[in-house]
Amino acid sequence: MEHTQVIDPKERLQFLLEHNASEELASYLDELSSQEVVYAMSHLSRTDQSKLIAMLSPEDAADVFEEIPESQAADLLLDMESSDAAAILQEMESDDQADVLMEIESEDAEEILAQLSLEDAADVRKRTSYEWDTAGGLMITEYLSFHADESVEQVIHYFRTHGDEFEDLHIKYVYVVSRTGSLEGIVQMQSLLMAAPHATLSSIALKNILTCYEHTSLDELGDFFDTYDFYGVPVISEDGQMLGIVLRKNVLEAYAEQVSIEHMESQGIVGGEELRTMPVLLRSRRRLSWLVVNILLNILAASVIAFHQDTLSSVIALAVFLPIISDMSGCSGFQAVAVTMRELSLGTVRTSELLRVWLKEVSVGLINGLVLGALIGVAAWLWKGNVYLGFVVGGALAINTVLAVSLGGIIPLILKRFGADPALASGPILTTVTDMMGFFLALTFASIMLNTTGAIH
Amino acid sequence: MEHTQVIDPKERLQFLLEHNASEELASYLDELSSQEVVYAMSHLSRTDQSKLIAMLSPEDAADVFEEIPESQAADLLLDMESSDAAAILQEMESDDQADVLMEIESEDAEEILAQLSLEDAADVRKRTSYEWDTAGGLMITEYLSFHADESVEQVIHYFRTHGDEFEDLHIKYVYVVSRTGSLEGIVQMQSLLMAAPHATLSSIALKNILTCYEHTSLDELGDFFDTYDFYGVPVISEDGQMLGIVLRKNVLEAYAEQVSIEHMESQGIVGGEELRTMPVLLRSRRRLSWLVVNILLNILAASVIAFHQDTLSSVIALAVFLPIISDMSGCSGFQAVAVTMRELSLGTVRTSELLRVWLKEVSVGLINGLVLGALIGVAAWLWKGNVYLGFVVGGALAINTVLAVSLGGIIPLILKRFGADPALASGPILTTVTDMMGFFLALTFASIMLNTTGAIH
Numbered sequence: 001m002e003h004t005q006v007i008d009p010k011e012r013l014q015f016l017l018e019h020n021a022s023e024e025l026a027s028y029l030d031e032l033s034s035q036e037v038v039y040a041m042s043h044l045s046r047t048d049q050s051k052l053i054a055m056l057s058p059e060d061a062a063d064v065f066e067e068i069p070e071s072q073a074a075d076l077l078l079d080m081e082s083s084d085a086a087a088i089l090q091e092m093e094s095d096d097q098a099d100v101l102m103e104i105e106s107e108d109a110e111e112i113l114a115q116l117s118l119e120d121a122a123d124v125r126k127r128t129s130y131e132w133d134t135a136g137g138l139m140i141t142e143y144l145s146f147h148a149d150e151s152v153e154q155v156i157h158y159f160r161t162h163g164d165e166f167e168d169l170h171i172k173y174v175y176v177v178s179r180t181g182s183l184e185g186i187v188q189m190q191s192l193l194m195a196a197p198h199a200t201l202s203s204i205a206l207k208n209i210l211t212c213y214e215h216t217s218l219d220e221l222g223d224f225f226d227t228y229d230f231y232g233v234p235v236i237s238e239d240g241q242m243l244g245i246v247l248r249k250n251v252l253e254a255y256a257e258q259v260s261i262e263h264m265e266s267q268g269i270v271g272g273e274e275l276r277t278m279p280v281l282l283r284s285r286r287r288l289s290w291l292v293v294n295i296l297l298n299i300l301a302a303s304v305i306a307f308h309q310d311t312l313s314s315v316i317a318l319a320v321f322l323p324i325i326s327d328m329s330g331c332s333g334f335q336a337v338a339v340t341m342r343e344l345s346l347g348t349v350r351t352s353e354l355l356r357v358w359l360k361e362v363s364v365g366l367i368n369g370l371v372l373g374a375l376i377g378v379a380a381w382l383w384k385g386n387v388y389l390g391f392v393v394g395g396a397l398a399i400n401t402v403l404a405v406s407l408g409g410i411i412p413l414i415l416k417r418f419g420a421d422p423a424l425a426s427g428p429i430l431t432t433v434t435d436m437m438g439f440f441l442a443l444t445f446a447s448i449m450l451n452t453t454g455a456i457h
Numbered sequence: 458m459e460h461t462q463v464i465d466p467k468e469r470l471q472f473l474l475e476h477n478a479s480e481e482l483a484s485y486l487d488e489l490s491s492q493e494v495v496y497a498m499s500h501l502s503r504t505d506q507s508k509l510i511a512m513l514s515p516e517d518a519a520d521v522f523e524e525i526p527e528s529q530a531a532d533l534l535l536d537m538e539s540s541d542a543a544a545i546l547q548e549m550e551s552d553d554q555a556d557v558l559m560e561i562e563s564e565d566a567e568e569i570l571a572q573l574s575l576e577d578a579a580d581v582r583k584r585t586s587y588e589w590d591t592a593g594g595l596m597i598t599e600y601l602s603f604h605a606d607e608s609v610e611q612v613i614h615y616f617r618t619h620g621d622e623f624e625d626l627h628i629k630y631v632y633v634v635s636r637t638g639s640l641e642g643i644v645q646m647q648s649l650l651m652a653a654p655h656a657t658l659s660s661i662a663l664k665n666i667l668t669c670y671e672h673t674s675l676d677e678l679g680d681f682f683d684t685y686d687f688y689g690v691p692v693i694s695e696d697g698q699m700l701g702i703v704l705r706k707n708v709l710e711a712y713a714e715q716v717s718i719e720h721m722e723s724q725g726i727v728g729g730e731e732l733r734t735m736p737v738l739l740r741s742r743r744r745l746s747w748l749v750v751n752i753l754l755n756i757l758a759a760s761v762i763a764f765h766q767d768t769l770s771s772v773i774a775l776a777v778f779l780p781i782i783s784d785m786s787g788c789s790g791f792q793a794v795a796v797t798m799r800e801l802s803l804g805t806v807r808t809s810e811l812l813r814v815w816l817k818e819v820s821v822g823l824i825n826g827l828v829l830g831a832l833i834g835v836a837a838w839l840w841k842g843n844v845y846l847g848f849v850v851g852g853a854l855a856i857n858t859v860l861a862v863s864l865g866g867i868i869p870l871i872l873k874r875f876g877a878d879p880a881l882a883s884g885p886i887l888t889t890v891t892d893m894m895g896f897f898l899a900l901t902f903a904s905i906m907l908n909t910t911g912a913i914h
Contacts, residue, residue, distance in 0.1 A: 034680060035680045036804075189650070226492065226524070249705055252706060259717050267723075268788055280824070281824070284821045288828055290792075294785065295781070295832055298781045312776055313773045323759055324756065327888065334725065338725075339732075342731070343732065348496055360733045364740050371748075
């Protein structure tokens with residue numbers, strides 16, 4: 001576990017590249033940890049990345065492709081001859097193949113697939129038709145199956161004679177299928193050890209096993225593995241044919257990926273992934289697609305101020321507090337959004353529970369609104385020596401905090417219920433509503449005070 | 458995988474509770490998926506939760522405790538007699554035990570531990586001394602080990618005769634230890650199948666195996682499992698004694714948890730976990746601890762406006778745009794923060810690469826700044842028919858966007874380098890700096906225009 005790398009991996013790679021030392025390169029990459037490969041690759045120019053891949057055998061190149069971000073691997077595939085691309089693709093694991101191909105325009109992908117055998121190409125094409133967050137997209141198609149009437153002895157004999165082929169594969173189960181390919185049961189490795197040698201697989205297999213379908217969602221799979229301590233679950237078609245296995249580790253990895261994508265989206269990175277190695281214009285365009293919506297919503301919210309410009313000129317001090325009200329309401333609301341997103345993923349809340357969540361948030365909003373309103377109210381009062389200004393600013397923030405917190409709690413639920421993406425849309429909707437309300441409250445309170453007391457200056 | 462639950466689990470639980478049907482309760486809970494248990498439990502009152510746990514056997518109660526959030530489990534342990542708590546604790550898996558106990562004040566935890574045997578209590582105490590995100594905190598202590606001089610036949614015999622004891626355990630390896638307890642190697646289940654019956658474990662064991670120490674971090678473990686397709690890695694003490702195993706699945710789960718906690722923290726949920734079942738005052742206090750810092754920083758930023766109040770009264774239209782500049786700069790900066798946080802966790806960036814990240818962000822910031830500045834500038838010009846106002850507002854947003862984006866990219870790196878938590882602190886620092894700069898730029902530009910052209914009204 002200790003990698004005492006004196007040399008920076010990216011410099012070492014660069015050196016080996018410049019010296020065309022392809023054998024040393026392959027063995028050096030093999031030594032590096034996964035993170036070091038990712039780090040070093042992302043620091044090479046795209047030309048150098050291509051040169052490096054070209055120097056490796058398809059097997060070694062496939063190993064690198066399985067480590068680096070998919071968009072990077074896809075770019076590199078496009079840079080090479082389609083026959084070379086196909087050779088590397090063929091060495092990759094079935095789930096990684098599909099993930100990389102999905103990053104490529106379908107025309108370019110077809111050119112690569114044309115280099116594969118018809119059967120292999122059809123397999124990969126089928127794989128790419130699944131969503132990444134379904135059993136079909138997550139499954140691997142590498143597994144061991146035996147016929148139901150084979151004996152324990154035959155299987156053990158098979159292992160003894162073919163053992164070297166699975167050295168890299170960590171086999172946990174063998175799958176027992178009928179002559180027509182439909183899944184009959186599974187046998188754990190330990191059961192093979194414990195069974196009488198002449199028993200048939202059928203007699204020792206666990207029957208009525210739990211399976212899933214190609215379109216079973218990541219959420220359902222996550223729930224499944226939470227409930228059952230299994231290593232994997234077989235994926236079957238509607239007619240009972242075995243298609244592959246979804247491994248727990250792939251579900252857990254996909255789940256971490258989903259959380260991370262949601263986090264990126266909530267911060268306005270559309271598409272959920274951006275690497276600094278991507279072209280500047282692409283990065284800029286994807287960020288702008290979200291920012292432009294945001295600025296239009298901002299202008300809409302600020303128009304509330306424009307309508308009350310007269311009030312504002314009479315109470316110019318208010319201009320200092322409007323950005324504070326806007327920012328603080330946003331912060332309070334985002335906290336509630338984050339808790340709801342968390343509870344949705346934990347499963348402690350359902351999209352139908354609007355009222356329950358709203359009530360839970362109103363109580364927190366009331367306390368926090370009073371505290372924050374008091375703080376800002378006192379600040380305004382002390383600064384201008386005008387207690388009315390304190391009431392206007394503090395009152396607006398207090399009420400708006402209650403509103404922001406309770407809306408923040410339920411907006412993700414409403415969006416999810418209507419099939420929209422709560423990670424991406426909750427923020428802009430929340431801040432627009434709370435900005436408009438916050439400005440409206442502060443300016444209306446100010447104008448009431450002006451009219452009744454004339455005491456704000 | 459299909460749970461056709463017609464009745465809402467929380468209502469069914471409530472019904473069984475009211476009728477004191479403890480046997481049906483246990484079997485019903487067994488039928489529920491993990492998410493349904495979490496959902497139903499979080500919808501019972503704390504009294505009902507306690508009542509439910511009291512109706513279950515310690516084994517069944519332990520199963521529930523392993524599903525629900527740790528803070529909830531800890532509360533329930535505190536509600537019961539310490540002997541009952543200890544009985545349940547003893548049935549939980551070693552890693553979950555420690556996680557729950559760490560949520561309890563040490564005095565209360567000691568009261569429960571006093572009910573365990575001295576040895577068990579010492580074990581648990583040792584476990585709780587590890588950080589949750591280290592090998593010590595993540596490892597399980599349930600594993601199978603045999604002495605190096607035992608034969609394959611003996612081990613197979615042991616499995617055949619003791620098989621039922623491990624029915625729930627999915628054994629992937631057995632660990633081979635010397636007479637003094639130091640780890641000599643591991644044997645895969647498939648190797649037991651392939652080996653000659655009289656071979657000693659020592660002769661078929663994989664030696665020189667990779668191990669980790671108690672204090673190996675989650676990041677290192679994640680990197681390890683990225684690189685090696687192992688099911689688990691043994692944890693050894695400095696003197697080579699085997700302490701436990703860290704499983705890949707627990708590392709992946711902890712990683713997803715870490716991403717999720719970082720996301721919550723970046724939205725101002727201090728401590729990283731909040732459930733709506735927690736007491737209102739606790740939730741409110743934890744959210745406020747972050748909001749109060751934020752409002753003080755907001756007041757600091759807004760003081761820039763206060764200093765330029767004269768300019769503002771002459772150009773009251775500017776008050777409409779100050780909140781927009783503040784909000785949009787924040788949005789642009791947060792995008793860059795999110796990309797850096799993502800790249801840190803992928804490993805494509807290191808904390809030393811300030812200049813590289815800064816340059817990469819400046820280029821995106823320039824493009825986005827120009828686009829956003831032009832948009833807001835045109836909006837201002839059209840609204841007031843004053844092209845100077847457009848230049849003031851658009852220029853301020855354009856420059857401030859470059860600043861926000863490039864700062865947003867490097868702030869997490871700087872914070873991490875100095876050992877601070879980038880998830881929690883990046884946002885407030887970023888918005889304070891960009892607000893101050895944004896207000897300063899807009900008001901200064903306005904005052905320059907006023908002085909030179911007098912053309913803004």
